[in-house]
Amino acid sequence: MGLNKDRAVIIGQGYVGLPVAMLAVLGGYDVVGFEVDDHKVAELNSGRSHVEDITDEQLAEALATGRYRATNEPADLAGFDVAVISVPTPMGEGVPDLSFIEAAAASVAPHLSVGATVILESTTYPGTTEELVAPILEAGSGLSAGADFHLGYSPERIDPGNTTWGLANTPKVVSGVDARSLAAVQGFFDRIIERTVPVSGTREAELTKLLENTFRHVNIALVNELAMFSKDLGIDVWEAIDAASTKPFGYMRFTPGPGVGGHCLPIDPSYLSWQVERTLGHSFRFVELANDVNQHMPDYVVRRVQAMLNDHSKAVRGSTVLVYGIAYKANTSDARETPSRPIIEQLIELGATVQLVDSHVPVGQFPPAATPAQGTPADLAGADVVLYLVDHDDVDRDAITSAGVPVLDCRRALKGPEVEYL
Numbered sequence: 001m002g003l004n005k006d007r008a009v010i011i012g013q014g015y016v017g018l019p020v021a022m023l024a025v026l027g028g029y030d031v032v033g034f035e036v037d038d039h040k041v042a043e044l045n046s047g048r049s050h051v052e053d054i055t056d057e058q059l060a061e062a063l064a065t066g067r068y069r070a071t072n073e074p075a076d077l078a079g080f081d082v083a084v085i086s087v088p089t090p091m092g093e094g095v096p097d098l099s100f101i102e103a104a105a106a107s108v109a110p111h112l113s114v115g116a117t118v119i120l121e122s123t124t125y126p127g128t129t130e131e132l133v134a135p136i137l138e139a140g141s142g143l144s145a146g147a148d149f150h151l152g153y154s155p156e157r158i159d160p161g162n163t164t165w166g167l168a169n170t171p172k173v174v175s176g177v178d179a180r181s182l183a184a185v186q187g188f189f190d191r192i193i194e195r196t197v198p199v200s201g202t203r204e205a206e207l208t209k210l211l212e213n214t215f216r217h218v219n220i221a222l223v224n225e226l227a228m229f230s231k232d233l234g235i236d237v238w239e240a241i242d243a244a245s246t247k248p249f250g251y252m253r254f255t256p257g258p259g260v261g262g263h264c265l266p267i268d269p270s271y272l273s274w275q276v277e278r279t280l281g282h283s284f285r286f287v288e289l290a291n292d293v294n295q296h297m298p299d300y301v302v303r304r305v306q307a308m309l310n311d312h313s314k315a316v317r318g319s320t321v322l323v324y325g326i327a328y329k330a331n332t333s334d335a336r337e338t339p340s341r342p343i344i345e346q347l348i349e350l351g352a353t354v355q356l357v358d359s360h361v362p363v364g365q366f367p368p369a370a371t372p373a374q375g376t377p378a379d380l381a382g383a384d385v386v387l388y389l390v391d392h393d394d395v396d397r398d399a400i401t402s403a404g405v406p407v408l409d410c411r412r413a414l415k416g417p418e419v420e421y422l
C-alpha cells in the first residue's frame with residue numbers, strides 16, 4: 001500500500017495554516033495551501049517560510065514530496081476531501097470581524113462534494129460554525145451539512161516560538177455538527193496529531209478555545225495589577241510569584257508584563273464578551289476588568305520610565321530610550337497588537353528619542369518614529385534608560401547589564417545593580 005492520496009486544502013497560510021499544511025503533508029495528504037496574499041504564495045512556492053515555527057528546510061521537504069504547493073487560484077480547491085479554514089478573526093470597531101471566514105467559506109463551497117469535510121480552525125465565538133459557516137457552504141454547494149458533507153470545528157492551540165509544545169504533540173479538541181462529522185474531523189487530525197480530544201458539539205469546541213484564552217488573559221491581568229500594587233507597597237511581586245509557583249497543586253504561574261499582544265489575548269476574550277452581551281444582554285465582567293488592566297499596562301510602563309529618568313534628574317523630553325522588543329512576545333516575529341507600540345508612541349509623544357532593537361521583526365514594521373538599533377555598546381552608551389520589553393533568546397543580556405545604564409526590565413530576565421523590575 002502506498003501513501004493514501006487524500007486531498008486536503010488549507011485556507012490561509014499564516015501562523016496557523018502553514019504548520020497544519022506541513023503536518024498534513026507528513027500525514028500523507030496531497031495538500032493545497034490556499035492563500036490570498038500573492039507575496040506569501042510566491043515565497044512559499046520558492047521555499048521561503050514567513051512563519052518562524054516552520055523552517056525553510058521543512059518547507060523544502062514538503063515541496064520536494066510534490067504533495068504541497070501554495071496557490072491563490074480558487075480553481076485549485078477542486079476535488080478536496082478535507083478543507084481546513086485558518087483565516088484571521090480580528091475585531092473591527094469593538095465587533096468581531098468574520099468577513100475572512102465568510103470569504104473563505106464562500107470560496108470552499110463551490111468545490112464541496114458529497115462526503116467531503118470542512119473544518120473551521122479560526123478562533124471565534126460559539127455558534128459560528130453552525131450559524132455562519134454551514135449556511136454559506138450549503139448555499140454555495142447545494143448540499144446539506146451533516147447529511148451530505150461533514151462539518152466541524154477544531155480550535156488551534158499553536159503557541160508560536162514554543163519549542164516544547166508544538167502542533168503535533170499538543171492535544172487537539174475536535175467536534176462536528178453530528179456524529180459522522182465528528183468522526184471525519186477526528187479522523188483527519190488523528191492522522192497528523194498525537195492525540196485528539198472529542199467534544200459533543202461545535203459550540204463546546206468553540207467555547208473551549210475562548211475559555212483557554214480568557215483564563216490566560218484574566219490571570220495575566222491579576223498579576224499585572226498585583227505588580228503595580230506591590231511596587232507601591234515595596235514588596236517584590238516576582239519573588240512572591242516564584243514562591244507561589246512551588247505549590248504543586250491549585251496554582252498556575254503567570255508573570256507580569258507590559259501588556260498583552262498578538263492575535264489572541266487582546267481579541268479572543270472580547271469575542272466572548274461581545275456574544276454574551278449580544279445574546280444575554282449583560283456584560284462579562286471578568287473580561288472587561290482584564291481588558292481594562294491589561295490595556296493600561298503600557299501607560300504604567302511609560303510612567304515607570306518617567307519615574308526612573310526623574311530619579312536621575314532627567315525629563316523624558318530629550319532623553320534617549322533604548323527599547324528592546326516590538327514583537328508581542330519572545331522569539332516570534334509577530335508584532336500584531338503588540339503593547340510595545342503604544343509604549344514607544346507615548347514616549348515619542350513625550351519628547352523622547354526611541355531607539356528600537358528587535359532582530360525578529362522586520363524594520364518595516366517598526367513604528368516610523370523609532371530609530372532601528374542593534375544594541376551595540378555605542379547604542380547602550382548613548383541611552384539614558386533601557387526599556388526591556390521582550391526577552392528574545394538572541395539578546396546579549398550581559399551587554400545591557402554591564403553598560404551602566406538604568407534598565408526597566410518588564411520580564412525579569414536581567415540581573416544587575418542598574419536593573420529595576422516591572
Ligand SMILES: NC(=O)c1ccc[n+]([C@@H]2O[C@H](COP(=O)([O-])OP(=O)(O)OC[C@H]3O[C@@H](n4cnc5c(N)ncnc54)[C@H](O)[C@@H]3O)[C@@H](O)[C@H]2O)c1
Pocket residue numbers: 011012013014015016017034035036037040086087088089100103104121122123124156157158159160263264
Ligand atoms: N497565531 C496564533 O498563535 C494563533 C493561535 C491559535 C489560534 N489562532 C487563530 O487562528 C486564526 C488564524 O490566525 P493566524 O495567526 O494564522 O493569522 P495569519 O494572519 O498569520 O494567517 C492568516 C492567513 O489567511 C490569509 N487569508 C485571509 N483571508 C483569506 C481567504 N479568504 N482565503 C485564503 N487566505 C486568506 C491571510 O492572507 C493570512 O496569510 C485566527 O482566528 C487566530 O485567532 C492564532
